[in-house]
Amino acid sequence: MYMMAKHLHLTAVALSIILFILRFVWLQRNSTLLHKKWVKIVPHIVDTILLLSAITLCFIVPFNPMQHPWLWQKIILVIAYIGLGFYVLKSANSTLKQWGGFSLAIACLALAANLAVTKQALIGL
Numbered sequence: 001m002y003m004m005a006k007h008l009h010l011t012a013v014a015l016s017i018i019l020f021i022l023r024f025v026w027l028q029r030n031s032t033l034l035h036k037k038w039v040k041i042v043p044h045i046v047d048t049i050l051l052l053s054a055i056t057l058c059f060i061v062p063f064n065p066m067q068h069p070w071l072w073q074k075i076i077l078v079i080a081y082i083g084l085g086f087y088v089l090k091s092a093n094s095t096l097k098q099w100g101g102f103s104l105a106i107a108c109l110a111l112a113a114n115l116a117v118t119k120q121a122l123i124g125l
Contacts (some may be wrong), residue, residue, distance in 0.1 A: 005056045012050035017109060019043045024102050027089060031070070049085055069121035078114040081105050 026034040033039065046115065058071075065073070084105035092098040111122065 002057070002060050005053055008116070009050065009053035009057060012046055012053055015046045016043070016050055019046060020105070023089055024098070027098065028095070069123070070119050071113045073122055074112045076114040077108045077115070081108040081112065084108065118124055 023034060023039065023043070025031075026039075084101045088098050088101035088105060092101050115122065
């Protein structure tokens with residue numbers, strides 16, 4: 001069960017990142033592909049699977065975020081990634097703001113990946 005949930009989670013992570021980068025490229029090119037119905041639906045499905053698989057893993061392992069600072073830090077970074085993604089794709093009104101938000105979102109992903117691999121908190125509290 002653990003391996004299945006982990007593989008599902010990692011697949012959803014990869015798809016989420018690919019879709020975010022793809023939509024960002026389309027945004028920068030003013031592509032009509034960005035307005036296709038599937039582009040508005042599929043990322044939400046992938047992110048829901050990502051969230052559900054993460055919750056499932058927390059129950060299988062079991063990790064309590066309050067006992068593992070790296071886990072709550074990862075959760076905060078993922079929430080920041082989601083917020084920045086929304087900002088970049090929906091709210092940012094200039095190319096500079098879009099690139100700034102995109103860069104910060106990618107940085108959040110890199111830090112979250114580091115936490116997932118090392119299981120060492122960035123900030124020791």
